[in-house]
Amino acid sequence: MSDTSLSSLAAQLAARQVSSRELAQTYLDRIAALNPAINAFITVDAEKTLAEAAAADALRAAGQAGPLTGVPVAHKDIFCTDGWLTTCGSKMLHNFVAPYDAHVIRRFKAAGMPSLGKTNMDEFAMGSSNETSYFGAVKNPWNPACVPGGSSGGAAACVAARMAPAATGTDTGGSIRQPAALCGITGLKPTYGLVSRYGMIAFASSLDQAGPMAPSAEDCALLLNVMTGFDPSDSTSLDREKEDYTRDLNLPLAGLRVGLPREFFAEGLNNEVAAAVDAAVAELKKLGATTVGISLANSKLAIPVYYVLAPAEASSNLSRFDGVRYGYRAPEYANLDDMYCKTRAQGFGAEVKRRILIGAYVLSHGYYDAYYLQAQKIRRLIADDFNAAFKVCDVILGPTAPGTAFRLGEKSGDPVEMYLNDLYTIPANLAGLPGMSLPCGFDSKGLPIGLQLVGNYFSEAKMLNVAHQYQRATDWHMRLPPLGEAPGARG
Amino acid sequence: MSLTPDDVKRIARLARIETSDAEAQATQVQLNSIFGLIAAMQAVDTRDIAPMAHAQEVTQRLRDDVVTETDRHAAFQTIAPAVENGLYLVPKVIE
Numbered sequence: 001m002s003d004t005s006l007s008s009l010a011a012q013l014a015a016r017q018v019s020s021r022e023l024a025q026t027y028l029d030r031i032a033a034l035n036p037a038i039n040a041f042i043t044v045d046a047e048k049t050l051a052e053a054a055a056a057d058a059l060r061a062a063g064q065a066g067p068l069t070g071v072p073v074a075h076k077d078i079f080c081t082d083g084w085l086t087t088c089g090s091k092m093l094h095n096f097v098a099p100y101d102a103h104v105i106r107r108f109k110a111a112g113m114p115s116l117g118k119t120n121m122d123e124f125a126m127g128s129s130n131e132t133s134y135f136g137a138v139k140n141p142w143n144p145a146c147v148p149g150g151s152s153g154g155a156a157a158c159v160a161a162r163m164a165p166a167a168t169g170t171d172t173g174g175s176i177r178q179p180a181a182l183c184g185i186t187g188l189k190p191t192y193g194l195v196s197r198y199g200m201i202a203f204a205s206s207l208d209q210a211g212p213m214a215p216s217a218e219d220c221a222l223l224l225n226v227m228t229g230f231d232p233s234d235s236t237s238l239d240r241e242k243e244d245y246t247r248d249l250n251l252p253l254a255g256l257r258v259g260l261p262r263e264f265f266a267e268g269l270n271n272e273v274a275a276a277v278d279a280a281v282a283e284l285k286k287l288g289a290t291t292v293g294i295s296l297a298n299s300k301l302a303i304p305v306y307y308v309l310a311p312a313e314a315s316s317n318l319s320r321f322d323g324v325r326y327g328y329r330a331p332e333y334a335n336l337d338d339m340y341c342k343t344r345a346q347g348f349g350a351e352v353k354r355r356i357l358i359g360a361y362v363l364s365h366g367y368y369d370a371y372y373l374q375a376q377k378i379r380r381l382i383a384d385d386f387n388a389a390f391k392v393c394d395v396i397l398g399p400t401a402p403g404t405a406f407r408l409g410e411k412s413g414d415p416v417e418m419y420l421n422d423l424y425t426i427p428a429n430l431a432g433l434p435g436m437s438l439p440c441g442f443d444s445k446g447l448p449i450g451l452q453l454v455g456n457y458f459s460e461a462k463m464l465n466v467a468h469q470y471q472r473a474t475d476w477h478m479r480l481p482p483l484g485e486a487p488g489a490r491g
Numbered sequence: 492m493s494l495t496p497d498d499v500k501r502i503a504r505l506a507r508i509e510t511s512d513a514e515a516q517a518t519q520v521q522l523n524s525i526f527g528l529i530a531a532m533q534a535v536d537t538r539d540i541a542p543m544a545h546a547q548e549v550t551q552r553l554r555d556d557v558v559t560e561t562d563r564h565a566a567f568q569t570i571a572p573a574v575e576n577g578l579y580l581v582p583k584v585i586e
Contacts, residue, residue, distance in 0.1 A: 097570055099566045099567055099570065100563075192547055193547050193549070206544065206545050207546070232552070236547065236549070238547065238549070298535075300531075301531060301532060301535065303528060304528055304531045304532045305532060307529055308532070315506060319506075322507075323572060324571070324572070324579050324581055325579060326567075326570045326571060326572075328572075329572035333582065335582050335584075336581050336584050337507070338582075340507040341509040342509050344506070344507055344508045345509035345510065353508055354521060354522065356506045357499065357502050357508070357522060358525060358526075359506075360502045360506040361494075361498075361502045361522075371529070371532075373542055374533070374537060375532060376542030376544055377535075377537035377541070377543070378532060378540075379543040381537070381540065415524070416524050416525060416527075419525075419528065430546075431546065432547055
């Protein structure tokens with residue numbers, strides 16, 4: 001199998017061993033072959049992709065190529081992309097061709113990186129299995145009877161199946177990390193505010209954050225270099241000095257203090273996942289790390305807090321979908337109010353409607369203090385637990401999800417059962433901390449297991465260092481699902 | 492706390508989502524199980540805890556009062572469900 005790491009693809013492009021156009025065509029061919037079974041993409045437009053690839057080749061010919069110019073990536077269908085259908089996995093936006101680019105898309109375009117298409121996702125990023133997509137569920141490449149996780153399930157599945165070298169995702173309560181875990185890839189949710197949310201269709205604005213998804217930590221570091229940076233168009237974008245996230249990849253781990261939160265190794269964790277995470281801890285110790293027991297006592301309240309705050313913000317954000325300016329409009333209605341009500345009843349799926357209703361309720365007169373305000377207060381307690389923990393450790397380690405990929409339909413009838421999937425990922429979103437998932441083994445059914453790292457604010461380079469050193473010592477991230485050879489750079 | 496189907500219909504009305512009686516019944520069961528999960532919050536003593544509205548303690552930036560957007564209304568209206576003469580069309584609200 002050829003090496004499809006971003007650094008290798010970039011080197012092959014720089015050495016003119018392959019053109020961006022040839023590389024894009026190779027991946028388009030693989031998408032054409034595999035996507036019908038996996039359903040990872042909502043939109044593929046070979047003509048647009050090849051035009052962008054040709055432009056990348058022209059940049060290189062003109063001597064203006066950057067480090068990743070010509071390397072193609074797939075984008076989650078939550079990012080507005082000028083001239084491309086941008087659906088957010090919803091019937092509400094099934095016909096929405098975005099008239100502008102999200103900041104993240106602009107950055108990839110500025111880097112000369114062609115888009116391979118728009119990836120499938122849970123509707124409006126609300127889900128942990130990709131089953132709420134209007135465009136049908138994504139299948140897990142490791143076992144098509146299983147879910148890929150969500151909401152960035154299409155992104156995780158397309159990378160796992162090597163239909164793209166890398167992809168963008170977004171993470172509000174675990175939507176990068178949980179699908180990365182379930183599909184056996186690496187994914188990183190940066191510190192809140194590091195990546196601009198401009199043009200990224202909003203779910204819960206105080207939690208949403210975009211990040212990279214790719215086979216390895218090194219790939220993610222390279223992508224993070226592209227994605228981050230101040231953007232005045234997002235009022236929560238942080239004006240910080242630009243970092244090189246690859247700078248610490250090769251540092252040794254001697255002296256690294258790894259915090260193990262006892263709450264993340266308690267009841268509800270699958271035994272095989274626990275064993276794989278324990279083995280990863282042992283591996284890090286071999287590399288020179290020490291461990292320290294910590295407590296995130298309030299993290300058990302993360303799910304209740306999240307299911308107040310996220311729906312409250314969503315009910316406000318999703319009020320813009322009214323059938324007037326873009327997207328779906330109900331075909332028949334009696335008057336303006338009826339048009340809103342029917343458009344929203346028909347345009348939104350069941351899970352999105354449930355969350356809008358929860359949000360409308362917790363924000364309604366008489367309930368605000370008991371729900372919304374109480375949730376915001378506990379959010380601080382959860383963040384304070386992390387702040388205390390980072391006084392005694394450099395990085396926090398635990399499982400990404402309580403189990404491996406579950407079967408399609410297994411949890412879709414019970415929202416509460418589905419919500420519990422994000423038990424370990426939500427706390428980092430509430431605190432605004434960076435978190436990542438990387439492969440650390442397989443269960444007895446051959447399904448990938450994810451290891452989660454949570455770092456202190458702006459410690460992405462440190463987390464990527466830990467992940468990269470672990471990946472140099474292990475090969476879990478190199479394993480491929482049984483779908484056939486990955487595309488060689490020459491196709 | 493337990494929501495009734497009438498509560499569900501009232502919230503759905505606030506959210507401008509048409510909901511039939513049968514849908515309200517089904518939704519009520521699911522919302523009650525979700526609020527059962529949320530109820531764990533109520534046991535926590537949060538006196539003197541300042542609410543955390545955002546992940547970063549930052550204030551809104553100010554900028555110069557100058558035009559930064561170009562007029563793209565024609566492009567934006569090509570994707571609207573119904574437009575005429577540069578206006579978005581909706582059902583008549585004033586007789």
